[in-house]
Amino acid sequence: MPANLMSGAQVVLECLQREKVEVIFGYPGGVTLPLYDALFDSPIRHVLVRHEQNAAFAAQGYARSTGKVGVCCATSGPGATNLVTGLVDAMMDSIPIVAITGQVTSKLIGSDAFQEADTFGITRSGTKHNFLVKNLAELPKTIHEAFHIAASGRPGPVLVDITKDCFQAQGHYAPVNSIHLPGYRVYTEGHAGQIRRAAQAMWEAKRPFVYAGGGIIAAGARDELRALVEMIDAPAVCTLMGLGGLPSMHPNFISLPGMHGSYAANMGMTETDLLIALGTRFDDRVTGRLAAFAPHAKVIHVDIDPAEVGKNRVPDVPIVGDVKKVLARILEILEETAGEMKQKNSTARAAWWGQIKEWQREHPLEPTMSTDEIKPQHLMTEIDRLSGGEAIVTSDVGQHQMWAAQFIRFNHPRLWLNSGGLGAMGFGLPAAIGAQFARPDKLVFAIVGDGGFQMSIPELATIANHALPVKIIVANNGYLGMIRQWQELFYNNRICSAKLDTFPDPEKLAGAYGFKGRTVESPRELRSALQAAVDEPGPYLLNVRVSPFENVYPMVPAGGAINEMVLAPPLPVEV
């Protein structure tokens, strides 16, 4: 195939096409004009957002809902710096995205040129890796390396900063067939000896407990997880990043664990004698005080990132590898003695489940209901009802996020999209945009608080522009709810700057953008209001006024052990 004469901009798009990229979320600027000129002729679709931060979040929504690498694009200087939050968020949650940013002409770098920023330096720690490209000759290899790094091993964000003169340079393009990164080692297989020890420990355990995280979803290991849970009949929790890895309706699924996990989940993790950690990182929100976490348990930890194994808890059986492959091997070994071992363990297993069910009975995760006002937990159960475990649900950050995680169920992975590690407000709405583009057939709910919603109002234009049928549900309590909860519980109810006065009339706001919106306040009208939103063929903004002073329970106070949960609001004191 003869090498073609192309501009750097055309080379970028050619490489993106070879990476099977179909959509880019971005915002043009001075130094990316050559790229946008090439985009004019390209079959790749560019979605214009209204703030670069949302381009990064939308690329994430695309990646989280499909497993493909999401792509966002911004110009130099302020365009690139606006991407930072979205990049750090992808880094924390291990989401594969590639960000293409423009940079000023090579000879101007370092001269404080117009719209110049040290993008390479600023994004260095917030990305899995980043590149600065000045030479056209390096461009194709760099783009493919970026995609490879983003998608392989522990996924993550990669930024490629390209100078304007590189976009404009002309050169002969030849396709790149192999990628050589000698320093980038990915360990997928898992040590055979450790795998055998893990299987043995699983059969020997009296009270095994499965702790599954986002890594199960990244690896596409839903079948293996389910098979394992069923094989050893263990109770299982899925972390905030792992929800849907095991279907929520599965009889062995307890809930999410940790700071706002259920009583049974946290007691189970505390009393287990074998904690099976799969594709997860022992985050402080899950473990509470580490010294008191799973004190009686042997720990098996499977993860593809060797730095996570042993970081917060030294495992008895560490396995560095791809959790899908490792689980498949473990299942093979378990299968060898399955009949005999299931029989042998049946009494102990029945006793363990008896204990779990008793914990579930003592303090079930139940939604608060009222006939006078809409309780936020009730809102979540109604959305759950409409979803039937099949809808894509994005959430913003705060109390509503916790209630959504507690009460909305998922039959599959990649339906629940939220900012877990970074907890970046303003995530919900743009992520829903990315997800809707990725999966146009799906019903997409964006559940946002009144705080987070107001951080992403500009993207109502993007939604309207493309008539995306996203159902925006604002859980509106008039406060930054989680802040208010902490101020109430730990700062003597001294509420400072947590009240959100002034919320736009949703009918007028949506109407201003050309679509429908309304407010609902009565519990009796909630179901029909949600149904009307879902039935509407286009976008819909439903402002749900919920009780302002609800707190998320259970709650593990910061620094507490997870079995020391606050289960209910303190009883009012007799005066």
Add this chain to the structure above:
Amino acid sequence: MLQLISLLLENKPGALMRVTGLLSARGYNIESLTVGRTLDPELSRMSIVVDVEPNQRAQVIKQMNKLINVLQAIDLTEGQAVRRELVLVRVRASMQNRTAILKEAEIFGARAVDSSVEGFALEATGDPEKLDEFIDVMRSYGEIEVTRSGLVVVTLEAKKLKLAPPVHREAEVESII
């Protein structure tokens, strides 16, 4: 506690910053850092001495190995290795003690690289403990100024390099649902 790390990394812009950034982000103070090209012009070897809590040392090495530009990171704090440093000492010398200073320097294998009526500039190499003694001795002769290069280290045995092989480019990233 001081941890000694030897790294083999790609000789690319930003590689050094990635390594130091990893340490500074965690608030670990870098005591010394030396870096230079190896026989392969694309690769550099770096020796770092950093102040890290003992229970974090393994994690630091793992995080460095995660960096894409780093081919190998080893903890040599307790390892068998040759440690060397270079020091340049400027010492003020009076007419009376000029000869004494030179004789003292000779004992340490140091040599004068500059001489003037003010005094000498002396160059010494050796393991850090020997250089500490040399500096103490020189200080007793008068006013001195010390410039240390930082530790350079080489292992006694070659550590096996585990490099990633080339990957045939996957044009498609499958949707994993």
